[in-house]
Amino acid sequence: MSRPWVRELVVSFAAVILALVVGAVLIIVSDADVAATWGYFFSYPPDALQASWTAVSDAYTSLFLGALGGWKPISETLVQATPLICAGLGVSLAFRAGLFNIGAQGQLIAGALCAGWVGFSFELPVVVHLLLALAAGLFGGAVWGGLVGLLKARTGAHEVILTIMLNYVALYLLQWLLTTDVLQRPGRNDPISPVVEQTAQFPNWPGTRLHLGFLVALLAVAAVWWLLARSTTGFQLRAVGANPEAARTAGMSVGRAYTIAMLAAGALAGLAGAQQVLGTDYPLTDGIAGSVGFDSITVALLGRASPIGTVVAGLVFGALNAGGLQMQLQTQTPLTLTTVLQATIVLFIAAPALVRAVFRIRAEGTGTVLAKGWNA
Template sequence: MDVITTVAAIILAFLVGAFLMIVSDTDVRSTFAYFFARPSDALAASWDKVSSAYGALMTGSLGSWQAITETTAQAAPLICAGLGVGLAFRAGLFNIGAQGQAIWGAILAAYVGFTLHLPPVLHLLVAILAGVVGGGIWGGIVGWLKARTGAHEVIVTIMMNYIAAGLLAFFLTTTAFQRPGRTDPISPIIDWNATFPRLAGSQLHIGFVVALVAAAAVWWILDRSTIGFAIKAVGANPNAAATAGMSVGTTTIITMTLAGALAGLAGVQAALGPSASGVPVPLSAGIVGSIGFDAITVALLGRSKPLGTVLAGLLFGALHAGGLAMQSIAQTPLTLTTVLQALIVLFVAAPALITKIIPFVRTRKVRPVGPTTEGGLA
């Protein structure tokens, strides 16, 4: 059922996107003024608009080796952050703080990258470790507050997102982070030794492999480890888990620490991944972008499962990579890709709506998406 609902959500999102393209294009819309006289004009214009836009999207994301590698580069941080959000979901926790955790991952990874001058492999490993630890600590604070004081993780993570962003802005005004000779908030260039190696002439870098390894690690934790069993048990019914002898508080702290570490790894991807020009990306206020917030949609679409998160990250990575092609080739606004992402999540998060639109799905049992309420089933 999960697969059918997800596929249906994607199809419906692209159909609604096609409708939006048609009604928002003045030339196409004008052909409907005489639709009943010459319906072929309106249909042809609509088809040309939609097919050119989605064709450009496919070309920009999968149409060449360069496009495919750009998709993987865009997907890598989304996969890591999506794993962090999805892991928290499995424990019944709403980790809205992936953005702040990713920011701390980027801060510490970049700082190690431009401050230390270590041998090639060692420098990269230390930078990755620093970013993962930074995100893990930032997420662990939320877990500790939840477990020890009962603070709601949604409120705490949202506030900590603002704190992380504010601290990054502040750090970039200090001599420790500001590039010598500059007064604007930008850091020194990260050493090549600390950046992810990539294949020559492409955007495919080791960071994508790291994201896949992280997904495999999350799968192993959830399906093959004791803590994974505890995470799923607490997510399914914390009262029953406590009765069985599991420590709900400890599991909450461990889960949020792991989730923060994964989101921190997404920040590492943003800081240490090469830019389109191949030059290392300096630390700046917008280095993480909206990765942490996009991760929520990735986790929802991936049903909080590692494989689903990888596939959802690749889909959203393709939308990001192909969005520029849609804009340049088909003159379609870049923001349409954001609308498509939102529509996909809307349909995935509202399976009852899909059962109304697509009758044959109605005969199947629809499972809830994301964290469940206390006492519910995961």
């Protein structure tokens, strides 16, 4: 327990356990038949215990098997984790430069929009088309994110407000374009785009939905790690994130750092959007982003804003998403439970003192500061 990262790992693990306990209570309460057995707990306890145990263990078994029980479930976990990792990286990177990037959702939509448009509007050779669509996705996200960095650097506008507002702009832009000839599928009145050409789709691992986008995500992780840990620009980003005043005094351009951070963050979220439309969904609809952009904020928080941490957190969330679908299919446990589990995990991680109190873990030293308050 001496090293800080071990302590953090223990706290994160404990948070998952606590969240599962909370989830178990919810499973029992939400199942009318099981809840009924608690009504006569004192006259005949075995019923309630038996029924509760069955309900909870069935649900969690299918959650686990749906996420990790074999190659197919694991591939589903990786599919779900792929966009979360990329968008989460974007949020992490901005965090490191001292920026709250709440705009992953909008950047993801902008990326998906551009990648999808290139994907179905042109007929190009195999490799070229995919690369071009991917580049379009990165570009769309980078524009959407870079705009925020530029406005913050030039005018001092707060990035939280900018990113939240741009989320709406991106969504409504997509919704509107889906009703025009630009994106709407010919011959259809519904707001749905044509299917992305096969030449622009990520190749799948045979028999699964796992696509090449996952490898691209891992490359992105390596790139972000290199940027932050090894490059001069990354050093400047971290310096600005730690103390913008000191960085400015040391001769660094704070505005430039903000712009670069948001450009890169946007490109990463745009990559996630490209992975959605070119890897799994194929047509664009207004639900293309799902809740990935918002989940990626919690992924970044859970991963302590580090590239490796983000991968681990993305995999955990991916596993919960994949397992949650399976849990719903097999035991008819509502899908919302997964969302509650994810939220509770983050809640406990955000309140490490609570977790330490429950598990009697001694607090040593001060934890790392994730991101400081408003304009700190």
